Amino acid sequence: MGDDIRRNMALFPIGIVMKLTDLSARQIRYYEQHSLIVPARTSGNQRLFSFNDVERLLEIKALIEKGVNIAGIKQVMNPVTKESEEATVLNAATEEKRKELSDSQLHRMLKQQLVSGKKPGQVSLIQGELSRFFNRK
DNA sequence: ATTCTTACA
C-alpha cells in the first residue's frame, strides 16, 4: 500500500490536531507519554502529526469515552507501527480483523472485571461507572 | 502567535 507513506507523513502541528480531534494539547501530549502515539518532531522540537496519528487519536478518544483507560487502550489498540514493517501490514484483512476483535475484546475485559474481584496487584482497565456497559442496548 | 516542558492544583 503506497499510500502509507502519505498517511505517515508528518504534516500538522498540535494546534490543528486539537481542532481535528477535539482533544486538548494536554491530552494529546499525555497519550504520547504513554506511547499511544509517536508524532514526529521538527528541528525545533515541535510535534508534527500525520493522518495516521490523527486517526489513532480519534480511536483513543473513542475508547476513552467508552470508559477505557490507558492500560486498556494499550491492550486493545495495535502497537505503534512505523514505516519499518509496512511489510507486516501487507495483509489488508489483518488490520480489519484486528478492529473487529477490538470490540469483543473490550466486552471480555468488561465482563472479566465484573466477575473477578480486583486482585491486589492487578490494575483496573476500566475507569468510572460501568453503567455504560449495562445501559447499552 | 504557538508550542514545549515542568510542576502544582
Add this chain to the structure above:
DNA sequence: TGTAAGTA
C-alpha cells in the same frame, strides 16, 4: 486534566 510559568 487544567493551568501557570519561563522558553524556544
